[in-house]
Amino acid sequence: MTEQTEILIIGAGPTGLTLANLLGRRGIRTILIEARDKLIDYPRAVGIDDESLRAMQGLGLVDKVLEHTVPDQQIRIVNGAGKIIAGINPTTREFGWPRRNGFVQPLVDQILLEGAQRYDCVEVRLGAKATDVVQDADGVTVTVHSQGKDSSIRAEYLVGCEGGRSFTRQKLGIPFTGETRRQRGLVIDVANDPLGTPHAVFGGDPTRGYATLSLPHGIRRWEFMLLDGEDDDLINSDEFLHQLLRDHVAEPAELDVIRRRVYEHHARLADRFRDGRVLLAGDAAHVMPVVAGQGWNSCIRDALNLGWKLPAVVRGLADDRLLDTYAEERRDHVKAMIDLSVGMSKVVTNRSKVTSAVRDTAAAVIDRLPKLKSYVSGQGFKPMPKYTRGVVVPGKWPESKSVPIEDGVQPGTGTLFPQPHVRTADGEDVLLDDVTGDGWRIFVWNNNPEHFLSADSLAALTALDATLVHAVPATQLRWTAAHATPGVCVVGDASGMLKSWFHARPVSVAIVRPDHVIAAECLAQDLNRTLQKVFGSAYLLPADGTPLPAGSGPGTDSSHFVSSRKRELTS
Structure with missing residues (x-):
């Protein structure tokens, strides 16, 4: 017998869990399946921004999430000599929350899981793996393997949120266009932070780029660039880790390492986010280098976009064509975030002494120009959502002699409304x-x-x-x-x-x-x-x-x- 639901979500990462909460709030019958038996329990993403905190506020979960954040986390960018060449410290509250925050992803994902379980109309099934997807004009049928048995779930719409290796995307044959840079990185997470300072440091050292961040609950992260000829297996060598950390802590051998992992810098975008009654969201639709800290946050934006459009269609309040606007709106913004992440990654992982010297000179010039320095510090380079297509009505300013228009004023349509x-x-x-x-x-x-x-x-x-x-x-x-x-x-x-x-x-x-x-x-x-x-x-x-x-x-x-x-x- 085939089980029936309105929305089926594959993948219990931040996208799927956030979407399940949003659908639950709107009373939509939802099943979320996850192949793993439990959520990933090691730190991955380390930055949550003001837009995502506003989303958590809307879900009624922000107070719990804040317990696992470092608010207003500053970034200091240093050169090979350890000199600070730039700082990022946005302090405004346009959307009601700090713009940059360190956080521990597994703890926040767990809050999202518990949040979804508040709703009788939402069911989360761990240890349930999708093995086939078949769609027709009226819905999608997914074959699920769980506890040694196969069963079928029939949904009006399916959302694939199962990460960069998305089964859904591959099953539909949707190309994942972009690149995987040759440059690899090594992540080291330690408990009982040996430094304890609250900020983050990005080291643009041409010898070996690095970053280090203070995370909640005494966790410290380091990320080091791996050089050509250094094999991935080196992560299992304590001696190699101690060598990397020797310039950062007095006694590397005393560190309480809780994670060591090699990652690659992916920059990829699905050619389409929708195929009939199947939609892709989160890392299944786009992946980007970690440097800008926007991967997790981009996932939340996807969920927010779908979280009101799917209910409107399922409840018969909108035509199915509304779902086409999801890709129209999100794809351009995600592409801008990928470009930003790639650009920042090149700054940190650059190995040319000449290029590094040019960068340091440019930073010195910026430091002497207050407006430009404030722009960098305030994270003005971060692309904010601005939709020109989709569910927006761009128009000309009203023609009224009683309403003069100042030069340089930009329309608000397509951008986020503030939250004071x-x-x-x-x-x-x-x-x-x-x-x-x-x-x-x-x-x-x-x-x-x-x-x-x-x-x-x-x-x-x-x-x-x-x-x-x-x-x-x-x-x-x-x-x-x-x-x-x-x-x-x-x-x-x-x-x-x-x-x-x-x-x-x-x-x-x-x-x-x-x-x-x-x-x-x-x-x-x-x-x-x-x-x-x-x-x-x-x-x-x-x-x-x-x-x-x-x-x-x-x-x-x-x-x-x-x-x-x-x-x-x-x-």
């Missing part, structure tokens, strides 16, 4: 997402959103569990909350960040997706028309405002769409 601390009507000081939720949100500055929305639009927003947010200066909060329309969330801009965001742009409305990406922005009077365009781009509603019946493309009346779908969900 705000004040609630009860006087609490909280992060924005904690009061507005993690679904669709309509942020309107100093106006009640309901006044600018039609009955059809309000009905469709209700079906999407969207939140209408009326943002005001904190001084107006008490009065505004007392006169608020039921169902409209009023927040006081205690920090001034929301006002600054709107002040910098000739708009007063931001339509924000569940993954915090701004789908569109406009003036208040244009909200309803702009919302129809957003729904059209998401295959939720066509651009002319007529609602979209489930799965049929541009169609008829929204009240029919909403009520008929609710009957389906409750029957």
Whole structure:
């Protein structure tokens, strides 16, 4: 007998576990299978950024995750002589959390596993290996081997998240384009950190590049470049490890080594992220060198993108074409992250004394230019998500003599909406997402959103569990909350960040997706028309405002769409 589910996930790494949590929150029947009998228990990724912490916040797990982080971890880049040539120390909180954090991946992955197990609609099966995948127009059937027996699971959609050697990707014959650099690295993790300092060091030594990082709970990581002629088997030689570490600690033989592992610098991208009813995510879709610390975080971004699109399609709120936008949006950003990681890897592993001297000279020049130095220190080189295709409605700035536009102002559409601390009507000081939720949100500055929305639009927003947010200066909060329309969330801009965001742009409305990406922005009077365009781009509603019946493309009346779908969900 074939088991039935709505979504089947293969791979219990960070992508699959995060996606399982997101689907569980939205009530989607999900089975996650993992070939291993337990999660990987040795440290791998060592950096978690502010975007990922915001995702953990949305899952209700951030407090547990923070216990395993080093917040605001600085990076010092040094040359072969040990001189600091650059520093990376971003201290801003655009999204509510520190931008750079050391962390212990196995402990955080375990939190994600326990988080997924909170939901009755989610089942995680360890020791269950996928051995075949067959799809048709209506779904995907996966053969699973577990406890010596084969069984079948039938799902509406399958998401392959099983890492760089993805069975799903190989079964579908999807090319994994890119390179594996000849340069190898050796990772050494030790307990009872012999240094104890909180920062990270990247050593651009042409003799042998290295890095070392302080991790939570007394773990210290070193990564050393392996030279041509040095065999992988050298990792089993204590003498070789002691030789590498002699310039770093006084007594290498006294170190409590918990892991030693050789890795290669992969930079690969799947040619496509979707094949019919099968999607690839995380390392199954892309891998990158470890230097920029963006591999784990890129996995979380994939899960966030799919975590609202799959439920919308499965629940009949959006046409299947919405899933095509996943690859449209994520592939370009992942490619930028791969390029950044490759570039940083070349800086650290470069063996040319001439190139190293040029790098050191350039660093000295940057150090004398405050703006450029601040750009590097603030990690301004990190490519932020900016979607120009998919579920976004880029548009021209409004033509109004009452709304002047400053030179150099960039549209917010396609980027992430900020997350400041705000004040609630009860006087609490909280992060924005904690009061507005993690679904669709309509942020309107100093106006009640309901006044600018039609009955059809309000009905469709209700079906999407969207939140209408009326943002005001904190001084107006008490009065505004007392006169608020039921169902409209009023927040006081205690920090001034929301006002600054709107002040910098000739708009007063931001339509924000569940993954915090701004789908569109406009003036208040244009909200309803702009919302129809957003729904059209998401295959939720066509651009002319007529609602979209489930799965049929541009169609008829929204009240029919909403009520008929609710009957389906409750029957």
